Amino acid sequence: MFDPSASPHHLILASSSPYRRALLERLRLPFDVCVPDLDETPMAGETPAATALRLAQAKARAVAAREAGAGPDPRPVLVIGSDQVATFDGLQIGKPGTHEKALEQLRAMRNRVVEFHSALCLFDGARDIAQTEDVVTRVRFRDLPDAELDAYLRAETPYDVAGSAKSEGLGIALLESIDSNDPTALVGLPLIALTRMLREAGYPLFAGAQ
Structure with missing residues (x-):
């Protein structure tokens, strides 16, 4: 069995x-979860990519600052921060929160291409080094009638995801195509970029694989 304390870093x-x-559990790495407390409102004039990158890094740094010296674990902290911003027609698309707003989003995106900016930050607290990347996914939505959109929303209730469609679930039926170099990015955590960053930080990716 892999002893998490044997890892050179504490992953959060x-x-x-x-x-x-x-998604992170797919890598079979020991990690803890810490929820950052941040205002995620976009800044005036900020591009979707800039918003996502800023928030991903802010989340990672906030948790690293909170965890510094918080416990007896002497290992340096590696914190994963991520943020996703969806956009089309130059407008950012947030989490709908309600059925009505989700239906409004899906109607607007029918037969349209939506860009999802999935920003990632791996922050090395010991060295004060932040690796960042914005992974862009372009999604074309199908031209579906209101009745099907409404039925989908009632079946999956995706009110906590930007764009109102869970591509890892039934929401895939809403989509015509997905264009991305990382299939996990659209779900919210780009694992191809993350594993590259972990290697750069010296984290042993396969030490705990069983």
Whole structure:
């Protein structure tokens, strides 16, 4: 069995998202979860990519600062921060929160291409080094009638995801195509970029694989 204390770093996911947690669990690495407390409102004139990158780094740094000296673990902290911003027609698309707003989003995106900026930050607290990357995914939505959109929303209730469609679930039926170099980015945590960053930070990716 892999002893987490034998790892050279203490890995922390700075997120409240169950989707990001499930993605990170695919790597079979020991990690803790710490929820950052941040205002995620975009700044005036900020591009979607800039918003996502800023928030991903802010989440990671906030958790690293909170964890510094917080416990007896002497290992340096590696914190994963991520943020996703969806956009089309130059407008940012947030989490709908309600059925009505989700239906409004899906109507607007029918037969349209939506860009999802999935920003990632791996922050090395010991060295004060932040690796960042914005992974862009372009999604074309199908031209579906209101009745099907409404039925989908009632079946999956995706009110906590930007764009109102869970591509890892039934939401894939809403989509015509997905264009990305990382299939996990659209779900919210780009694992291809993350594993590259972990290697750069000296984290042993396969030490705990069973």
